[in-house]
Amino acid sequence: MKRAFETGLGAGGDDQKETAYAEKLTDDYRTRWLGWVEECVAENPRTVLLGTVADGGGHRLGGYVFLLPESLAFVWDAAVVNELYVDPQYRGTGLADELLSAAVAVARDQRLPLDRLLLDVDRANDRARAFYDAHGFEHWGEMLARPLETDD
Numbered sequence: 001m002k003r004a005f006e007t008g009l010g011a012g013g014d015d016q017k018e019t020a021y022a023e024k025l026t027d028d029y030r031t032r033w034l035g036w037v038e039e040c041v042a043e044n045p046r047t048v049l050l051g052t053v054a055d056g057g058g059h060r061l062g063g064y065v066f067l068l069p070e071s072l073a074f075v076w077d078a079a080v081v082n083e084l085y086v087d088p089q090y091r092g093t094g095l096a097d098e099l100l101s102a103a104v105a106v107a108r109d110q111r112l113p114l115d116r117l118l119l120d121v122d123r124a125n126d127r128a129r130a131f132y133d134a135h136g137f138e139h140w141g142e143m144l145a146r147p148l149e150t151d152d
Contacts, residue, residue: 043069046106051095062090065099070110078116079107
């Protein structure tokens with residue numbers, strides 16, 4: 001699911017962004033990312049919440065939400081949804097609503113500089129923007145980025 005999340009992010013931009021997201025998905029990235037997630041979960045097991053769906057006689061993973069732990073709250077002075085992903089076949093089923101609601105509950109338990117929950121969403125991702133709008137998210141600043149390898 002992480003690969004689908006990342007390639008979806010890249011697909012929301014121009015060819016340069018899509019290529020950058022696809023190229024970062026190396027074995028080293030996977031190892032480092034999983035190590036970081038393990039550290040976050042060790043701090044608070046509720047930082048990663050899984051959404052399951054009925055599948056025949058059992059359940060299968062349908063999505064996840066990754067909320068940054070409280071120790072990182074000072075990065076943005078708020079709680080942060082780092083990732084929320086639902087498998088395309090389960091979109092529109094209410095699973096994303098359940099995951100976001102669970103993330104809000106975890107965020108409410110954090111001691112935060114500002115009583116806010118932040119996330120970033122691609123400007124061109126109309127479906128995601130409509131979802132977050134419906135859940136009370138409002139535009140709050142704008143994230144800018146630049147490559148580190150270029151000179152000033």
